Amino acid sequence: MSIDIQSQEKLKYRLEGLSCANCALKIEKAFSSEVTIGETSLNFATQTVYLPPAALEVAQRIIDRIEPGVILRPINQSSKSLEQEENSSDVKWKKIRMLGAGMLLAIGLILPVLNINLPLALEYTVFLTAYFLVGYEVLYTALRNITKGALFDENFLMALGTIGAIAIKQLPEAVGVMLFYTVGEYIQDLAVNRSRRSIQALMDIRPDYANLVHQLDVQKVAPEDVQVGQLILVRPGEKVPLDGEVVNGSSFVDTSALTGESVPRNMEKGDTILAGMVNSSGVLTVRVTRPFAESSIQKILDLVENASSRKAPTEKFITTFSRYYTPAVVFIALGIAIIPPLIGMGTFSEWVYRALTILVISCPCALVISVPLGYFGGIGGASRQGILVKGANYLEALTKVKTVVFDKTGTLTQGVFDVVKINPAKGFEAEFLMEITAAAEAHSSHPIAKSIRESYGSAIDQGDIEDYEEVSGKGIRARIKGYDVLVGKAVLLKDSGILIPDEEHGIKGTLVYVAISGKYAGQILISDRLKFGAKETIRALENSGVKTVMLTGDHQTVAESVAQDLGVGEFHADLLPQDKVAWVEKLMNGDSQGKVVFVGDGINDAPVLMRADVGIAMGGLGSDAAIEAADVVLMEDQPAKLLTAIEIAFFTKKIIWQNIFFALGIKLGFVFLGAIGIATMWEAVFADVGVALLAVLNATRVNRHTSLES
Template identity: 50%
Template sequence: AMFLGDYSEAVGVMLFYRVGEYLQERAVGSSRRSVSELMSLRPEAVHVKKAGAVDDVPPSEVLPGSLIEVRPGERVPLDGVVTGGCSVLDTSAMTGESLPVEAGSGSSVLAGYINGQGVLEVRTERDWRHSALARVQELVEAASGRKSPLEGRLSSFSRIYTPLVISIAALVFLLYPLVTGGSWADGLFRALVLLVISCPCALVLSIPLGFFAGIGRAARQGILLKGSNYLDALRKVKTVVFDKTGTLTEGVFSVDEVLPRDGVSPEELLYWAAHAELSASHPLGRSIVKAYEGTLFPDRVAELVEVTGGGVSARVEGRPVLVGKKSFLQEAGVRTEEGEDRGVTVYAALDGILLGCLRLSDRVKPGAERAVRKLRELGVSNLVMLTGDSSSAGTEVGLKLGMDEVFCGLMPAGKLEHVRRLKPETGLLAFVGDGMNDAPSLAAVDIGIAMGGVGSDTALQAADVVVMKGDPLAVPLGMM
């Protein structure tokens, strides 16, 4: 355009390009700032015990064989073995296991587990560079390096349109003098005019404007995109892989069934079990207390003893009550029914006689079933669930939601392996997760979607799309 002397056209083209790029960068930058604000920084100090004193030391400086202290609510900083204390650990971020795990002397723990109660004394077995957390970070970096970049719609269009227009302009320059008998200068002039008029200024401005509006609308609905290309790519997804705990389920157990023995009412069974668990710290105990709809009387409970990995014993209204695993009651001399338990089952006994049992399960999120139906309607042909949970718990949730395939008992490397195997021949693959154990898979797939409301900072960094409220229904919403 400048060669032809049409300076206003040249300035206009460059201005349209810059405005379009600015709007697109502004929309993406807004999403990235929101993701940064969502991430919480955790303390990076390890409580190392030396000569009776406790010093706070950076994880990178703690040597194998050191004795460390993990306090309630803290994340285990290094892999090791418990040498003192007992507690209940939340391992869902690393393994995906929704059920809390009891830990006592001799129990192995991995970096990333969350200590729920009590102070643990841990003898470290590996330094920070070789810990479970560090290995997850290495998997994320390796997966990110192997990930194919996704093109935006304008890039895909220009890859075909640009060489096509230049080829036509070259033909005009070469054929015009031969066909019309005109001069080569006229041929060059007409070829340059073709290049100027074929410049898609409206397209250059309208596509970034469309992305700007789309990313802004998604952000208002709590869906943050780290790049405009992911907005377009979401429409091409044909396979969606879900993590279970924290993604499709809430990671919080609730009482599904109350199964009293003959002659015992469900209200009576819940009354004694809830009072025995009233002051217990185990998450299952809190779920039982929540399930009881009657009035609770703390003054009627005495002599509460909590046995890690077993259950609780207490005196309620002066009568002995036991609540816990079948083996815990059997060791106390209570006769229970034979047979294998389904899911998570808690037994209760009064005066040494079995009252019945309670079945608990990880509660499915309200929007999970609707999300699966919507994805089917949008043309997603394959829905898969991966989980670190046991086979019985994972399969039950998968069947309830109508998943095509369910794979259970997977660690981070196992999830990554399955994700790579599930890559469809046509269309794109999306993975939806929330924990650190999901981060390698989030980084490896075409589109990684992290649940921001409950997700770890590692998962948020590895993902391409962040769902702020942690609602699975937002996944099909982002594809519409």
């Protein structure tokens, strides 16, 4: 019977005890090749994976084959924290074994220096006891993997290298390499867990409880247990647990966890408040509008945690490279062990030792660990700044941006409109023009429609509206008080054969044209203001060699005025939604070397956001459409956040390539030194474990960098 993988809902599970990045890659590959699981991505940074519940037994068998001791648990049943894993009895026993092995190694090395020569049997006993104390897990794992056909992993390489050293009577080096490898792995695990904790600290914005108002009582409950429509109490200093509307009280709230904005916001009755904000002063009573699973904070957490499922090209390259790198080094070592002595360039013992040294060097752990940790640190650090990046591929794409395309209204301008001038045509009164126009805009949610209704100021009688039709991208056609009315762009009136006067030059604003009963009735001038920081953002992009383009559905004269004020390099006006998509596609086809980014408000620009190489939604706080359509969401409505996102992307990429060149350079350098007999196994263990540890510590700089910025 075949299994429809696509129809199975995948749930999140944690892999308790997973500390080996190379093993994580093998598990992910095995999962994805298993028909009952299907393509999936394992997040090493958070120790999580999405799996079909029906395939859990298969998944656990795969784990047991590759990394015994790792337990697969549902995320809500995960029993161990990182601190508990670090302080478990297995870890304590490991510390004792490392200490015992270290003492025995010290005894074996110091006694000959003191001219105390142990009998050969006792010397072997001291060194081999130390060797097995720290090496039996490595030997067991290597043997188990060999029986299952899994060669060329770090356990096999370490076992082969150290057993070979014992065979050629290099006991101190065999014990030292195994001891330092074990200690290095332990310290490396601590460093990885430290990085994980810093990542989990970013997730600490998740609220722990809600104060549910129950009749005259207030009960502390889990946020998941609160229903839509119920009332919750948020006291000073508490996190807001769910999205809702303030029904009583006023207070300042800290939104920095969601938006990166340091200035508190004032919340009063009727305001929308979101989960993850922190109440600073007064007591607020909130009516819940969305369940916790659909709250803004939960969507943010899911986006950040699941971003690793979209791997960057660099990450994919390293994954592929590591599969071929280790076998290649093993065969090089084999050639070094055999060929030189056969052609009379020394003894077998000498060249075998050099080959064993190279084997110890060859494990690719430094690359496998540091690259995903670096990207996850960048994504997590960006979220701290109020920038949600849906995947490492988008973070890397931001380093290749050559063109940034902006929507105008709500992106570069505030989208807060005011009626500044009413120009009725001959035969029409301004008051009547506003009344008819406001009635026509009664059902529209567009900011311009809202500004017209507010300027009119009187109640609109819905009974006057007999017919209503929105003409996409052009305006509104309606029948009001018996009149056939057209309200919108000039093209709407022209399509109906209505003549309009020529546009005045130098107009700074948006013109809304009105026709009543087939006659031109006048126009209303609406003004919009530039967003704070928009001009500086455009200037910074242009100065860095990035082309800027503005696309708008507004009139040519209005678009030209805004473009000149901003300093935008290129603009196109009078565009429908499909026209914006066509322009972005044209720009993408014309610039094959770089990426084209589109920045919009995330509500009206969904098609073009999805079409661009990277779609960025600005002001996405609480906007479902923005979070769904965009690849990157700027939670705060600030154009300058785009520059921050690009800067974080470049810093993350710099750290990752530092690790790649550092790890490969050190390893290849030591392979060469080992081949010519300069590097011994003592240096080899640094080239393996030491380099991995340094690469992990370097990857954590991404988190520290974004922390300093915030």
